[in-house]
Amino acid sequence: MTAIITRNNDPKSVGTKGSQTYLYSWSTTNGVRPTILLELLEATYYLNKVDISKKIQKEKWYLEHNANGKIPTLAWIEADGSITYVNESAAILLFLAEKLDKKNEFSFKIGSLEYYEDIEWLFFVLSGLGPNKSNWKYFSTLPVKNDSAIKKYRDELLRNLGVVNTRLQRNGTGYLVGKHIGLADIALYPWIRKEQLPGLEKEIEQFPYVKKWIKSFDDNANVQKGYSVFKQ
Amino acid sequence: MTAIITRNNDPKSVGTKGSQTYLYSWSTTNGVRPTILLELLEATYYLNKVDISKKIQKEKWYLEHNANGKIPTLAWIEADGSITYVNESAAILLFLAEKLDKKNEFSFKIGSLEYYEDIEWLFFVLSGLGPNKSNWKYFSTLPVKNDSAIKKYRDELLRNLGVVNTRLQRNGTGYLVGKHIGLADIALYPWIRKEQLPGLEKEIEQFPYVKKWIKSFDDNANVQKGYSVFKQ
Structure with missing residues (x-):
C-alpha cells in the first residue's frame, strides 16, 4: 500500500518537498478511480478520506476548491509549494497520468x-x-x-x-x-x-x-x- | 457559412487533398457542439446531416464506426487519405481543437x-x-x-x-x-x-x-x- 492517510485538511500540512499528490476522496464509484490509478502506478500519495455521509464535501472550506461539493478533488502540490486543484474524477485521471505515468503504462501519449x-x-x-x-x-x-x-x-x-x-x-x-x-x-x-x-x-x-x-x-x-x- | 453539405456517406467521396473535416451530425444539443466550434474557427468542413428521426445512426454502416449509434461522429481525413473516426461530442471538440485551433482561440494549450x-x-x-x-x-x-x-x-x-x-x-x-x-x-x-x-x-x-x-x-x-x- 502506497497511500499515507492524512486527516489534516490543509494540503500544505504534508510538507512541500518535491511535488506531491494529495487526494480528497471516499470509497464511491467516482472516488476510487484516482486511487486505482495511483495504486496501479505504485505511487506514494496522501489520502484525506472525506466522509460523504457526514456531508464534509459540502463544508465551506471544501466548496472553496470544488463548488460542486463532490469528491474526489485532487490537490497537486507543486515543488515550489503552490497548489493546483483538479476536480471531476476523469479529469483527475488525465492530470495524474500526465504527472506520474511518464511511461504511459496506464494511459496514452498526449495527442496520440x-x-x-x-x-x-x-x-x-x-x-x-x-x-x-x-x-x-x-x-x-x-x-x-x-x-x-x-x-x-x-x-x-x-x-x-x-x-x-x-x-x-x-x-x-x-x-x-x-x-x-x-x-x-x-x-x-x-x-x-x-x-x-x-x-x-x-x-x-x-x-x-x-x-x-x-x-x-x-x-x-x-x-x-x-x-x-x-x-x- | 463554411460548411459544405454532403449526402454521400463515404468520407472518401469528398476528396483527399490535404486533411479534411467530415462530420456526421444533427441539430441536437450534442450534435451542434462541433458545428459551433467549426463555425467559430471559420473552418471549412463537410457536414453529413444524419436524420436521427429516421434512425440513420442505427444503420449498420454507421454502427461500424460508432457502436453506440449516436451522433455526432467525426471522420477526420488525413492528408494521405486514411480516416480517423472520433465519437462523443466532447472528445470531438478536443480532437478538432488540436487539429484546427493552433492558436488556441477557443481552446487551451495541451497540458496547461x-x-x-x-x-x-x-x-x-x-x-x-x-x-x-x-x-x-x-x-x-x-x-x-x-x-x-x-x-x-x-x-x-x-x-x-x-x-x-x-x-x-x-x-x-x-x-x-x-x-x-x-x-x-x-x-x-x-x-x-x-x-x-x-x-x-x-x-x-x-x-x-x-x-x-x-x-x-x-x-x-x-x-x-x-x-x-x-x-x-
Whole structure:
C-alpha cells in the first residue's frame, strides 16, 4: 500500500518537498478511480478520506476548491509549494497520468490517436453508462417503485454494456483502448463490477467480453488496493 | 457559412487533398457542439446531416464506426487519405481543437493548467448538468407525470446552474475557463440556452452570471451559425 492517510485538511500540512499528490476522496464509484490509478502506478500519495455521509464535501472550506461539493478533488502540490486543484474524477485521471505515468503504462501519449480514443471512452462511461447506472439504482431502491423508470434505465444500461462488449471484441486486446489498461478502463470498472449490478448476472452472460474484462480487474491486486486503501 | 453539405456517406467521396473535416451530425444539443466550434474557427468542413428521426445512426454502416449509434461522429481525413473516426461530442471538440485551433482561440494549450480546467468543466457538463437536464426534460414531457422524479432532476439542474454561476463569478472573465471561449463553454451552451429551459425563467434570475453568459452566446453570430448550418 502506497497511500499515507492524512486527516489534516490543509494540503500544505504534508510538507512541500518535491511535488506531491494529495487526494480528497471516499470509497464511491467516482472516488476510487484516482486511487486505482495511483495504486496501479505504485505511487506514494496522501489520502484525506472525506466522509460523504457526514456531508464534509459540502463544508465551506471544501466548496472553496470544488463548488460542486463532490469528491474526489485532487490537490497537486507543486515543488515550489503552490497548489493546483483538479476536480471531476476523469479529469483527475488525465492530470495524474500526465504527472506520474511518464511511461504511459496506464494511459496514452498526449495527442496520440489512442489518447483521443481513451478520452472518447471516458466520456462514454461518464456521460452515458454512468448516469444510466446511477438512475437505474436510484429508481430500483426507492420505497415506491416506478417500474417504467426502472425499465428505461435498466434497458439503456444493458444497451451500453452491449456497446462496451462490441468495443472489447473489436479492439481484441482485452482493454477498451490500445494494448494495456487505460484511463477509460479504470473509469468503467467501479460502475460495473459484480456488486454494482445486482440481479443482472444472467444478462452479463450475453456479454462474454465484458465478463472476462471484469474478471481481469477483479483479479488485479493493485486495482483492488484502490478499494482497500479506504479501509485503512 | 463554411460548411459544405454532403449526402454521400463515404468520407472518401469528398476528396483527399490535404486533411479534411467530415462530420456526421444533427441539430441536437450534442450534435451542434462541433458545428459551433467549426463555425467559430471559420473552418471549412463537410457536414453529413444524419436524420436521427429516421434512425440513420442505427444503420449498420454507421454502427461500424460508432457502436453506440449516436451522433455526432467525426471522420477526420488525413492528408494521405486514411480516416480517423472520433465519437462523443466532447472528445470531438478536443480532437478538432488540436487539429484546427493552433492558436488556441477557443481552446487551451495541451497540458496547461487551463487545458485541464477545460476538461474538468467538460466532464461537469457532460456527466453532471447534461444528464440531469435530459432527465428533467424526459420526466416533464411524459404523458403520465412523475412529480418526484421531475423534482429530483429539476432541483439538481438548478443546483448545477448555481455551480456554474459560482464558477463564472470566481473566474471573473465571462467564461468558464481562462479569458476566452473554451470547449466547456461550447459544450454547455446548447443545454442551457433559453429554449432548453422552459419555465425556469424566474429561476435563472438567481444566476446573473449564467444569464449574462447565455446572452453573450445568444449574441455571437458564429455560435448561431453552428445551429443554422443544419437548416441548409
